Amino acid sequence: MATNEITEEFRLDARLAQDTVHVTEFPCCRLLLIRNADYPWFILVPRLAGVTELHHLSAPDLARLMEESRVLATAMEAAFAPRALNVAKLGNVVSQLHLHHVARVPGDAAWPGPVWGRPAGALHDHASAKAMIARLLGHMAAGPETAE
Numbered sequence: 417m418a419t420n421e422i423t424e425e426f427r428l429d430a431r432l433a434q435d436t437v438h439v440t441e442f443p444c445c446r447l448l449l450i451r452n453a454d455y456p457w458f459i460l461v462p463r464l465a466g467v468t469e470l471h472h473l474s475a476p477d478l479a480r481l482m483e484e485s486r487v488l489a490t491a492m493e494a495a496f497a498p499r500a501l502n503v504a505k506l507g508n509v510v511s512q513l514h515l516h517h518v519a520r521v522p523g524d525a526a527w528p529g530p531v532w533g534r535p536a537g538a539l540h541d542h543a544s545a546k547a548m549i550a551r552l553l554g555h556m557a558a559g560p561e562t563a564e
Contacts, residue, residue, distance in 0.1 A: 452536035
């Protein structure tokens with residue numbers, strides 16, 4: 417399978433756009449903060465048009481996604497000191513390929529159950545989103561070069 421091309425055809429799913437705040441661009445993925453303020457929750461969205469499953473990625477694109485996920489997970493671990501870091505690809509509601517990264521601690525809104533499908537107790541306002549993003553990015557200096 418040929419390497420998927422990052423193209424101008426890429427469009428972020430409307431639901432993801434509504435539910436997130438833009439953080440930065442990695443070489444392969446757009447990094448977004450989920451507006452749900454109950455957890456440190458970020459997603460990576462490969463900027464590849466029409467991709468819905470991990471196995472649809474070329475080997476080089478999958479390797480880039482996994483490296484960007486590793487960098488994000490490492491930064492989240494340093495920034496938020498979670499007991500567990502949940503990393504998942506679901507796609508039941510939004511089919512566009514995206515990889516969730518959720519820092520979990522005992523006593524959070526869903527502990528020890530899953531966060532999936534739970535309504536948010538609170539949403540990030542501009543100030544809290546900015547603070548969450550700054551906290552993460554402060555631990556991401558050694559990550560992939562960003563496009564921005």
